[in-house]
Amino acid sequence: MLEQFKQKYLEEVTDRLNEMESALLELEHHPDLADGINKVFRVMHTIKGTCGMYGFKDVEKLTHKIENVYGIIRDNGKSVPKHLISITLEGVDIIRQLLNNPEQDHSQTLLPYTEKLSDFTDDDTPDDSLTPPTTSPAPSGIKATYHVVFKPEADISSRGVNLGNIIAELESIPGVVTFTHAYPDDEKYAAKFYMYWEAIFSTDRTYDDIKDIFLFATDEVEIIKLSDSDLFLNPLFVQELQLQQQSGKDINFEPLTKFIKNTKDEKSTKPTAIASNTEENLRKEETIIGRNIDAIETKNTSIKVDADKLDELMNLVSELVVTKAEMLSLAEKFNLPELDNLSEKIDKLSNKFKDNALAIRLIPIETMMLRFERLIRDLSKELGKKIDFITEGTDTELDKTIIDNITVPLMHIIRNSIDHGIESVERRRELKKPDHGVIKFTAFYSGANVFIQVQDDGAGMNPKYLRQKAEEKGFLKPNQPVTTRQLYDLVFRPGFSTAQTITGISGRGVGMDVVKQNITKLRGEIEMDSEVNLGTITTIKLPLTLSIVDSLLVSLGETLLLIPLYIVDSCIQTTFDKISAPKPIFNHNGDPMSVINLRQLLSTNDNQPENTTLVIVKYKESCMCLSVDKVIGEHQAVLKPLGPYFAYQEYFSGASILGDGHIALALDTNKLIRLVEKNKKL
Amino acid sequence: MQNRPDNNFYLTFNALYYPLAAKVQSVVEVLEKQRITKIPKSPKQIMGVISFRGEIIPVIDPRIILNLPIQPFDNFVIIVHNVHDERYNETLTVGVLAHDVSNVIEIKPLDILPASEFNTIIPKKYTLGVFKDSGKFITILDTDKILAISYNTIHDDNQN
Structure with missing residues (x-):
């Protein structure tokens, strides 16, 4: 009986420890943050008060000690000394170990650790966990x-x-x-x-x-x-x-x-x-x-749901949306005010329902960040490197399953950046680089994919060195011609490690191949690019089977197309005689841009009208025009795969069912432009 | 599976003026005439896509695959099948265009004749047999094979 509650208890404690960890990381930058100090104190206090009944006596003692230290700091209104944060973080790890392996004898780690802590308590408070529960004093006397x-x-x-x-x-x-x-x-x-x-x-x-x-x-x-x-x-x-x-x-x-x-x-x-x-x-x-409310704290209240059930829910919602659209058109047809009102209500409700159902599956990438921050902090300290961690687009949402499976591979990539990428401070000074290395984490949507990039400004990978290593290990024959890209791809081969010295952190030749395997399992792709002394960038492309992509809905005769909104610069109405031939170029305010006639490209049979709308899209550093008939408006597209029957086609990344039941095809603009450019060259 | 009673039931339909039948178990639903969204640059046998239970599914014109004469038509239904794809070992949902659906009838295994050039114009490899109903020969299609093959040939076509 107790076992079952113990599991729940452990989950709850884990969440609390996560909260505390993020509070500590914040304290590192703002050591006098009263909220943070309070949080640490409270978490330690509550764990201390409860872990005894599940038999975690060591945890009880340890949390008591940490609680004391923070109690003193709080009561004296002091700020948290820098090295105490490291010690406390270490304590969090020890508590986790104690909870996970209670059978083991931990006295080896515990004794020296408590000694470190006792430096912070003025007088040794008796080790008595039965002290009456202390409550944090309210910041104000307002009741x-x-x-x-x-x-x-x-x-x-x-x-x-x-x-x-x-x-x-x-x-x-x-x-x-x-x-x-x-x-x-x-x-x-x-x-x-x-x-x-x-x-x-x-x-x-x-x-x-x-x-x-x-x-x-x-x-x-x-x-x-x-x-x-x-x-x-x-x-x-x-x-x-x-x-x-x-x-x-x-x-x-x-x-x-x-x-x-x-x-x-x-x-x-x-x-x-x-x-x-x-x-x-x-x-x-x-x-x-x-x-x-901490993001982590809200997760406390979450329940686990079978992914199939969510898929089923999504399908039902899609059906509802289509049925609703039918009803709307009926209401319009018969012009009954009562029915109009009712259908309007149903319209609103089903929209909310749809948004909710979608949101259930998606969680922001943000949820992974705590682990990365901690990793960078600890490892850089250990290696004596100075590293700033910059994140961008962490509100990008991904399917929960993908997030669950991508965290460990990403940790490995970041670990590589810290260990092999960023140089030591001395080396960086030699190279006239700033003391602080930068690891940048970026996430963004692109078409039916989410891209995650980890970039460092470190040493980069040396193609010459990769080549030498590859020949040594028999991956390449001497003088076998390879491109730089192929050399980088060798990094993902099993048993290929480039670390000059093997450290405990990485460089054992396992890792990047496993990373690649994991990402392939998610139907994603991984790619590395590097420049000696400038750094390395790892790009992961992940599918989003169920993500929403803000798109521009356009028409081409009867065909409805979706162009991802983030790529659209602007739209211009014009006539075809303004576009020069044979090379289709449109002169946009003195800026010549090449035009892709989608009607020709997709060979839809209907007649070419005289007027056209040019959708100006960003491509690489410049812009391109896609010629369509009309721009209908913006659409939040729930992209559905076209399925294996259409695996042959190259221009669409999926399709979306519109409110009225029509299907719009999502253009894979990047691929489409690339293909057109390639054909031009041939 | 073999002993399931509905194993002997078949849905008869008109593949745009040719009488055909398919195993009832593979049929998911028969849909009314509706708008089919064309996918540019698709092979002839792929009519396009429709939304079915929240998913996008392809609609196939069986006449192209079965070498049936192409005649114009106004009304049609879409018979939604579940087919097993051996290559990926998964079940695909595919719509098949038909003129109309006639009936669901029970045919005893003994009443099923082997297909031959005398009783059907459908290539033998796509059939499970032929039976006689009210003096007319009706061909039973091997939907798994047709739809899997159509899907495979699409990919081969693309190579050219």
């Missing part, structure tokens, strides 16, 4: 009023949660009015503990602090902020509460509302409406009191 409903499940005690402690802690809040209720003797409450509690109190504690009282029972509690002010200052409010308390019934909010009215939160004025125990509500509450 807010909360309503808490705690309905524990029947199994609460067997899960190792100490109900008595929770109630005691709740009742220790000064001025609290608690209501203890018992369920009527009925089958339907069988899954519940036989009692439940309500409490109203005002406190200067933060929402998170209150939530922490109910740690490991958070699903069983609702915490609702009634007011931003201390309602207990009003004697009439207290009187009403006490009256109700004597009645022994659930809190009746009807007579209380008039006291709460002055709060801004409209939800709180209707307390009956807030009684739903959803995470959504809790999260809203958090926002109201101005706490930053």
Whole structure:
């Protein structure tokens, strides 16, 4: 029984440790950030208070020590010394190890570690984990009023949660009015503990602090902020509460509302409406009191869903959208105002539904960044290198499965950049480069793909050296002609390592081939480019089976085409006689641009009209014109693959079903232009 | 699988004026006439694509593959099949153009004759046999083979 809760507990602790880790990384740049110090303190405190019951005695001791250190810093209003951050991060790793391998004897790591920590405590506090729970002092003395409903499940005690402690802690809040209720003797409450509690109190504690009282029972509690002010200052409010308390019934909010009215939160004025125990509500509450919800913290509340179910949902949504469009056209045809209204409502709802269903599958790349930042920080310290990590486009969203599978390969690439790419400070000075090396992480959409690039300004790969290595290892015969690109591609071959010295970090000849395998499994591609002493850039191209691409919808006779919006510069209406022949060139404000006549290229049979619209698209460094009939508008395209039957065609990266059921074909503009350019040369 | 009762049921249809049948199990749905989106630069037998249950699926004109005479038509239906693709070992969903759907009938294995040039104009390799219904010969198509082959030939065509 306990085993099952232990798993859940470990997940929760892992999330907490992640939060703490990101707080620490932030503290590194702003060592006096009170929020960060508090966060570390709180995470350590809550883990300390709970890990004992699952038998993690070492963790209990360790978290106690770290908590003490941060308690001192916080209470004295000091900032966090730089080297303490490294030590604390190390502590996070040790805690993870302790949690993952509790059987192992960790005294070898623990003893020297605690010694390092004790430098930061002025006097050795007795190692006593039974110290009463400390709560962080509120930054201000302003009190807010909360309503808490705690309905524990029947199994609460067997899960190792100490109900008595929770109630005691709740009742220790000064001025609290608690209501203890018992369920009527009925089958339907069988899954519940036989009692439940309500409490109203005002406190200067933060929402998170209150939530922490109910740690490991958070699903069983609702915490609702009634007011931003201390309602207990009003004697009439207290009187009403006490009256109700004597009645022994659930809190009746009807007579209380008039006291709460002055709060801004409209939800709180209707307390009956807030009684739903959803995470959504809790999260809203958090926002109201101005706490930053960590991206990681929100993930706490996520559930795992089978990907097939999501696919099925997507298909249903697509069907709904098409059916809706049919209904809209019917409503128009019969001109019934009632039907019009109704179909408009359904239109709005189904749009929201569609957006939601899409968003479920996609998560921003941002979620991987913590691991990369930590990796760069630790490794550069270890190797004595100075590295700045720059990210761009981390809000680019990718299918969750892809994100899950791309993180480890990316870590390997970044590790290579740190280890082999960026030079030591001395070497960089010799080369007149700035002391700080730069690793740049970029993500962006392109057609039906997401590109991820990792770029460093380090030593780069030397083709001569690659060649020599390849010949030594028998990958190449002496004098066998190869292009530089082919040489770079050798890096992905199993057993090819170029590291001059093998370090513990990379350079063992396993890695890039595995990276490539993993990316190929995701139907992606990987490519490297390099320039000696300028750096290396690794580009990963990933498919987005279910991503939305903002596109320009254009028509060509009956054919509807989608051009990715990010590539479009502008559109110009013109006539064909303005385009010079035989080489189709359009003179755009004195800037000659070559024109691709899509009608000719795609050989659609309908007649060429006199007028045309030129869509000016960016290609490499310059611009190109694509001639189409009409621009219809913007469209958020959900790209669907055309499937293996169309694997032969080269111009389309997929298709999208429009609201009215029509299908628009997504142009793979980069490929299309490349093919046209190639044919020109032939 | 062999003993499943619906193994003996066949959907009969008109491949634009030629009587044909296909195993009911492979048929997913019969769709009304609808707009088929052409894909530029496609081979003749590919009519285009339609959206089916949220996915994009190809629509095939079987007459090209089966060497049937091409006659103009106004109305049509699309019979959506699931076919097994051996090359990729996956199931593909493909629409097949037909004039109309006639019936679902049960044919006992004993009543199925081997295809020959006397009872069908369809090349033998694309058939599972022929049966007689109301004095008329109806050819049972091997949809797996036709659609897989059409798909393979598309790729071969492209080589030229």
